Amino acid sequence: MGQGGDHRHAAGNDEELTRALRAAGAGDEAAFAVVYRCVHPGLLRYLRGLVREDAEDVASETWLQIVRDLGRFRGGGADFRRWASTVGRHRAIDHLRRQRSRPRASMLSSDVLELAGADDTSGQVLEALSTVCVLRLVAALPPDQGRAVLLRVVVGLDGPAAARLLGKRPAAVRAAPHRGLRRLARLGAGGCCRP
Template sequence: MGAEFDAALEAARGGAAEGVAVLWRALNPALERYLAALVGQAAQDIASETWLQAARDLPSFRGDAAGFRVWLFRIGRNRAIDEQRRAGRRREELLAEPGEFAGAAPDAAAVAEERWGTDRALALLARLPREQAEAVLLRSVAGLDANECGRILGKRPGAVRVAAMRGLRGLAAMLEDAAILEEEPAHESSSADVVSGVFR
């Protein structure tokens, strides 16, 4: 984050749409990748809700560029948690009252989620304990440091570092197992490189 971001933040705080646009271009791609790991197909909708809330609350925000990034990701995380709760309730309602489509074939979105690339990385991350997966995402995908991650997750920086390290080791083990199963040589790149590369 440089001087342009700081200037955009000040402009956005004053109500300038151009400032918000600069912030959005700088942070939305990483925000959507993070949210995709939490809420899947709903990531874009949750990102939009996050930006709407941020734009509404921005005049009362006090902090610098790094603080804004933490604040934005915290809003996104809270929105994602709300979405997970809503999805859980919807799932319970569907199970309680099966409709006429209960036996239908999986839709295209479900099929697409099984493909390689981002979906494979999300599937691997989903196998990690939640705190490890979020730490890896925030560190490797969003590019936040341990202090910033700690402020989002409500944990000490040391705990975030440990969770991210354990998560990356877990991913490395899963990737190695997958390579052995596929009878392919394991890649030389680290699991952090793999995760951040897949989500670009």
């Protein structure tokens, strides 16, 4: 997890995302698929940091709201990433409130029963393990640092956008991911993610 690799990648896709948003707003389904491909991976990683194994469900709720409200959205690619993250955070908060009010029954996940697909199973397992490891490490950070790392590095938001989303000053949000990433490097070097 490089300090800014995802951010640079997200920023590079903002022009493509902006063009796709304009076309998607006009009803172009193929353009909406581009919007989804550009935003969903980072959004899902962010939601995993907030709601762990329920991230897929919360992401579905998030995209339902995004699709419903897309016609009212105004802005470019970076604005859309920030908006999608805000919608996702609100859906995650709602999800966590529902969980607290209603205990969850323990049952065997249907994922366990699925057969392996034609995709590279070993690659999927390694990615899942590294995601679990990173989320475990991020969860060990102080909450402000963890949220800042998720928004800046995983989602790819810039400092001012992450600051607005977190309700913090931009200087505080610039420092938190830096401190968090240094701490993650120390935690990772300690071998907590080795099999």
